[in-house]
Amino acid sequence: MVSGLGNLVIKEVKEMLRDPKILIGMVLMPLIIFPVMGAAMNISQTAVEESLKEVSLALMDLDHGPMAENLILSFKALNVTLVEIEGTDVSEALNRLQGSNVTTLVVIPQGFSQNLTSGLKGELEVYSLINSLSFSEGAKSSVANAPINAYENLLVYRTIKEAFPDRAPETVLDPISLRNVIVFRGTIIEAPPEALMGLFMSQSFGFPMVIMLMLISAMQVAATSISIEKEEKTLETLLTLPIGRLSILTGKLAGSVVVAVAGAVAALIGINYYTTSIFSSVPTEELDLSALGLTLSPISYILLGVMMFVTIVSALALAICVATFSENVRSAQSLVGPLNILIVIPSLILMFADVEILPFPIQVIMYIIPYTHSIIAAKAAFVGDYFTMLRSIAYLSIFTAVILYIAAKIFTTERIVTARVSFRRFRKKTFSPK
């Protein structure tokens, strides 16, 4: 038989996960919506790629010189479907091309070969036929760029070779060779800084995003768990059972943690699928992070776990304190909503900047907000900065202790039964006695 607290936790989890609003909104939706978004992006990307394969390019040669012929050969060498247009009237050609699958008309004006062989700039006219404002239309219109650039490079190399027959063209075009070395906290590794981009992305965007999502959903769950007791008129019965009020609070916190973690895991799985769907075509440079000491040590893992636990408990307790003043689930969500600012602001700011580079007054505000420390600690975990992690955990623990004390006070007094906020007059009032 389950004990009092275990009994409460099981009831909380059952009751919440069977609530369609929570089950669908928090667990199933992230599992469905993100992969669907990823799939939709993939479908459109594939469609753009497919449509590019069918692109044809029209060409009107008014020059008929040797350089123009070479340019046409360059187009053909790159397997571009080429429609050569006879005649000299560009407007008429453009009119004819409307409605066809040709998206670009390249006109080689008279004098093109003459200019290039005389050391002048050869002019080309590129007409893009755009029918709608979409990525696929934009991509189609730039289809002429690659063969033109290839031909241009060929001309440059040939000219350099003629001018400096003893030198490799690369030494003229790109005379300086870079050797990129990353020195990270004293460790040296030969790689360009861009190679760390993936890690920077996960630190700057990943951690704040994960913490933000988890805390917002945890607060919603906790607020619901207390307000639903009021809405369904079960709270008074619960408070007269032979179980301590603090056990009821602990049961609600523990039940909310279980549901919030389920929601966060669902969101992470969904987002992971979404990002891998979108970025599957983007090549990433491999870098040995362990060589730079950029992997999580066992101590970092433990401290990260402690930090997440303290963060979640404080957010849940905060939501429960606020939701105590609600009469039903809807008003609880409204009351808890403004608390999201405490999570969203540090998350957004720390996605783009470190606290140290912010103006001093903003730094002070950021350091006061407890959830800033959650993100700072998460970032510090990756570089093994235990001091920063411990400092953040200490601040979060003090904040959590204060909030838990307030929550316990509310639960152990009659405020849990009588407190409520009237939105009409927006003042705290007590229930009407019968």
Add this chain to the structure above:
Amino acid sequence: MLKKNAIEVRDLVKVFGDIRALDGLSFQVREREIYGLIGPNGAGKTTALRIIATLIKPTSGSAEVFGFDVVKDSSQIRKIISYLPEEAGAYKNLSGQEYLEFMANFYSKSREAAKAMVEEAAEISGLGERLKDKVKTYSKGMSRRLLIARALMTKPRLAILDEPTSGLDVVHAFHVRRIIKEYVREHGVTVLLSSHNMLEVEFLCDRVSLVNEGKILGEGSPQEIKSRYNAENLEEAFMEATKLG
């Protein structure tokens, strides 16, 4: 030797902001007695029941349940009482059976004891196979029967029932009243209830108090009260006592 009272309420006062919900309420309930508080809305009946159920604290005065003080010994009191609020609900995403099991687990020391309690509740409620369905599919009458069964299955020394048949149709109200009367007689439970329904009070209660504006206007058996005010029924007696008629 004098038998100790189940409930002793003395000069109970409760103030909410500007409202004096209870204004020196005093009454005693004897063990194994069904005692009713009757009065209009806002008379202070629910506030009194909430104080005795240890949900809220009195501003002044005292209340004892089987010798335990409602403020100092609230955790002791919660072990021996069962409180049914007027608008109580059950967890709608649990089945009736799960709800009863959840409640029984707080009162029983073994799995067998909890099982026996749930079986008892199933019999009291008369819900049969419907106990396997989720509470959200129940009608108001079925929910109330489930809640009454929950309140009585623990065989509490004191059952505090706030408007036990509130909002129920004649059939369900009749069933609930019968449950209370039979169960209390059979198991020697003391009951403190509040009601607007004078017929119900006459049928159920051994003694009643007429409550108005947080005070007791009169107390006695329904028969005594009717005789005192020379009234045909409790309704007339109440109107006479409050001079509202």
